[in-house]
Amino acid sequence: MAETSTDIPGIVVTGASGRMGQMLIRTILDNPSARLVGAVERSGHQWVGQDIGAAMGGAEVGVTVTDDALEAFSRAQAVIDFTGPEATLAFADLAAQARAVHVIGTTGMSDEQIAKLEPASRHCAQVRAGNMSLGVNLLVQLTKKVAAALDEDFDIEVIEAHHHHKVDAPSGTALMLGEAAAEGRGVSLSEVSDSGRDGITGARKRGDIGFSAIRGGDIVGEHDVLFAGQGERIVLRHLATDRAIFARGAVKAALWGLGKEPGQYDMVDVLGL
Numbered sequence: 490m491a492e493t494s495t496d497i498p499g500i501v502v503t504g505a506s507g508r509m510g511q512m513l514i515r516t517i518l519d520n521p522s523a524r525l526v527g528a529v530e531r532s533g534h535q536w537v538g539q540d541i542g543a544a545m546g547g548a549e550v551g552v553t554v555t556d557d558a559l560e561a562f563s564r565a566q567a568v569i570d571f572t573g574p575e576a577t578l579a580f581a582d583l584a585a586q587a588r589a590v591h592v593i594g595t596t597g598m599s600d601e602q603i604a605k606l607e608p609a610s611r612h613c614a615q616v617r618a619g620n621m622s623l624g625v626n627l628l629v630q631l632t633k634k635v636a637a638a639l640d641e642d643f644d645i646e647v648i649e650a651h652h653h654h655k656v657d658a659p660s661g662t663a664l665m666l667g668e669a670a671a672e673g674r675g676v677s678l679s680e681v682s683d684s685g686r687d688g689i690t691g692a693r694k695r696g697d698i699g700f701s702a703i704r705g706g707d708i709v710g711e712h713d714v715l716f717a718g719q720g721e722r723i724v725l726r727h728l729a730t731d732r733a734i735f736a737r738g739a740v741k742a743a744l745w746g747l748g749k750e751p752g753q754y755d756m757v758d759v760l761g762l
């Protein structure tokens with residue numbers, strides 16, 4: 490039987506005017522396995538009430554930007570959310586009410602905020618990752634392996650670079666890589682993490698995992714995991730040159746989550762790594 494448009498899963502994008510929001514809209518419109526059924530922006534945003542295609546400077550696509558997230562979510566099978574921590578917490582409850590898969594790309598959430606996502610995940614599948622690209626999720630696995638193979642004679646440093654608009658540091662990806670290194674070493678990141686060095690810091694503590702953040706221009710996202718020993722260094726590197734890698738991963742996660750039991754998942758689950 491021919492596939493009708495209603496057989497194709499409907500996806501809502503929150504933060505539709507954002508850097509990631511616009512990339513997600515384009516990615517969904519280009520994907521024959523997904524349908525854009527909603528575009529959400531915050532109340533008062535100038536795009537609310539406009540067709541999202543036209544607001545992005547192109548042809549109309551028949552989806553009007555709305556600030557009524559629950560109404561939009563109730564017409565969708567999945568929600569892709571790259572906004573900010575407070576907005577994501579609110580969207581988690583609404584996605585749970587709508588029983589829609591909630592794909593969360595938002596970074597900069599505190600441990601307390603992350604814990605608050607759990608109740609919503611009892612009612613829908615939540616897929617959350619600080620980086621939705623295949624490359625970074627592979628790098629996470631490699632980092633864990635290399636950290637497990639080396640002892641504390643090798644100092645681990647995570648160095649990241651992003652565009653000048655980014656508001657959180659260390660990046661979500663840097664934290665994923667730091668967690669992976671800590672797991673490889675069999676320690677808890679919170680006990681060995683060292684970020685924001687400035688002034689007379691004292692010598693580096695053996696076993697610490699350090700973080701450094703560069704912000705400038707239009708850098709999409711660059712991450713190095715440095716293992717610095719005596720007389721040798723290993724560098725694991727990922728360079729993102731196009732936000733499409735994150736959007737493709739997020740759409741894959743949304744489609745993967747359909748029909749999954751309620752609960753919390755990540756890109757390792759989605760990609761089967």
Ligand SMILES: NC(=O)C1=CN([C@@H]2O[C@H](COP(=O)(O)OP(=O)(O)OC[C@H]3O[C@@H](n4cnc5c(N)ncnc54)[C@H](O)[C@@H]3O)[C@@H](O)[C@H]2O)C=CC1
Binds near residue numbers: 505618
């Ligand atoms: N997990 C991943 O693979 C990636 C994660 N990110 C993360 O995604 C987030 C967004 O990044 P960008 O798109 O660069 O930021 P942005 O600032 O360009 O976009 C955020 C959008 O969210 C909207 N927004 C904020 N509160 C809202 C609300 N209550 N309701 C509806 N819309 C709301 C803003 O108006 C804005 O349009 C950041 O946390 C960033 O770190 C970015 C790229 C990849």
Ligand SMILES: O=C(O)C1=N[C@H](C(=O)O)C[C@H](O)C1
Binds near residue numbers: 660
């Ligand atoms: O804000 C961004 O742009 C990015 N954020 C994510 C992060 O915090 O790691 C992913 C990517 O690096 C781009």
